[in-house]
Amino acid sequence: MENEYILEMKNIVKCFPGLMASRNVNFAVRPGEVHALLGENGAGKTTLMNILYGLYQQDAGEIFITGVKRNIRSPRDAIAAGIGMVHQHFMLVPTLTVMENVILGLDNGLKPLNRRQATEKVLQLSSKFNFKIDPNALVRDLSVGAQQRVELIKALYRGAELLILDEPTAVLTPLEVQELFVILRQFVAMGKSVIFISHKLWEVMEISNRVTVLRTGERVNVVDTNRTTKEELAAMMVGRNVVMDYDKTSIPCQDFRIELKNINAVGDVPVSSLKNVSLGVRRGEIVGVAGVDGNGQKELAEAVMGLRSIQEGKVLFDGKEINTISTRERMTMGMAHIPEDRLKQGLVLDFTVAENMALDVYDHPPLTVKGVFYPGVMAELSKQLVREFDVRPPRHDVPVRNFSGGNQQKVVLAREISREPQFILAVQPTRGLDIGATEFVHRRLLAEKEKGVGILLVSADLDEVLLVSDRVVVIYEGKIMGEFIPGKASMTEIGLMMGGTKRVNKAGECTCS
Ligand SMILES: Nc1ncnc2c1ncn2[C@@H]1O[C@H](COP(=O)(O)OP(=O)(O)OP(=O)(O)O)[C@@H](O)[C@H]1O
Ligand SMILES: [Mg+2]
Structure with missing residues (x-):
């Protein structure tokens, strides 16, 4: 008998120091569906997917792939179970070619015989899905959309039956989003499955068959996409109605x-x-x-x-x-600048929230007075900003590396706007x-x-x-x-x-x- 689900995650629990990122989460994906995973910044979407991909270990709970219980201890285990993941932040080596990136990390990866076969297979995949990618191009010369397709090829090359896409559209142009959707539709038409994470509700409405909603680490709902609306989904995520419509006062000249x-x-x-x-x-x-x-x-x-x-x-x-x-x-x-690439220009990931908030102002009063730096003042000011900008979790003393993508962005904003x-x-x-x-x-x-x-x-x-x-x-x-x-x-x-x-x-x- 065929299994109803390609993936079942049951009662998944994951704790980080001082925080429960997954609280008994149940999550199931059917063959041939695009399943959207929705939730606010810090709701636990990436954490759940990192567990599935073997990057984190759950503290409790079980994972079944086509009905068989699996211990996934590393990405290698996940790949062997037919799972592929394209991360929120790409993990490619810019100075290597497309083909080299694809086979990197495989057994006998870069041997000559392998390279020839790999080039052929990359070409095959590229034409099958209309990727328009040259296997010999250097990754650093590719557009962001093309780099994402390299990540997709990497997963397909390893035989993925279930693809995890963590905010794949955040870096794409509207046209590239449509191109990605064509690829995803083709992929699920072959009976494979996609887990799709996005904050854009119209994308979720357009591409997904079902939606699971997480809120502060808990699953709050699972719905069929054609039986819900954007407004309903927004309310499920946030726990209140969100109205994106502002009064704009007219500007004098x-x-x-x-x-x-x-x-x-x-x-x-x-x-x-x-x-x-x-x-x-x-x-x-x-x-x-x-x-x-x-x-x-x-x-x-x-x-x-x-x-x-x-x-x-x-x-x-x-x-x-x-x-x-x-x-x-x-x-x-x-003049203030909220830069496009917060990871490269906006933040020092290993610095704490407080240090990042003080990046431009640490050498001015009130943080530094007459050449003396006052860490207590820095802590106080950053605590205030963390509260004001609703940074979650509300901690000013931990490295920003541990924060979810959205909360990292809030740290940049808080710093730039607070300089008045x-x-x-x-x-x-x-x-x-x-x-x-x-x-x-x-x-x-x-x-x-x-x-x-x-x-x-x-x-x-x-x-x-x-x-x-x-x-x-x-x-x-x-x-x-x-x-x-x-x-x-x-x-x-x-x-x-x-x-x-x-x-x-x-x-x-x-x-x-
Ligand atoms: N390695 C870690 N150490 C400590 N805390 C972590 C770690 N990774 C994630 N967290 C925390 O776990 C919670 C869930 O984070 P996660 O990245 O899963 O959120 P998300 O739903 O993917 O959010 P976003 O939409 O912003 O990407 C957050 O509060 C985050 O700060
Ligand atoms: Mg995330």
């Missing part, structure tokens, strides 16, 4: 906080070079930058902060040219955040705007840009295609601009131009 005038800067790749970019952010205004990832957003952000040199043009802060002023000085002058800046550059500020935390960040940014702070919001999430911005500019291949006011342009118009069609501003549309 104030002075510019930040102005870019005819900026030219060399990009990481030629298409992302900035070409004659001009834009301004006024006091008390949120300007969104919309566009498909890789069209110069990163270069734009770096040019604003002085992290990338510009060939031509001027950057002005409160009317003063700052071209030759260092990033650090810009921060002292009142006049200008905030927010790049993908809610990537990886659950809906409750996303709402919190949006409200915080809106509150800063009310105080007169100018905010430049760079986000690949068009919904977010439309929701919080007063004005939106669209960037394409390093050029500004036009600007509009949310609600006053059709999705078709916006889509055209994102695809490279220039827009002529309609008369009288922008009150401040």
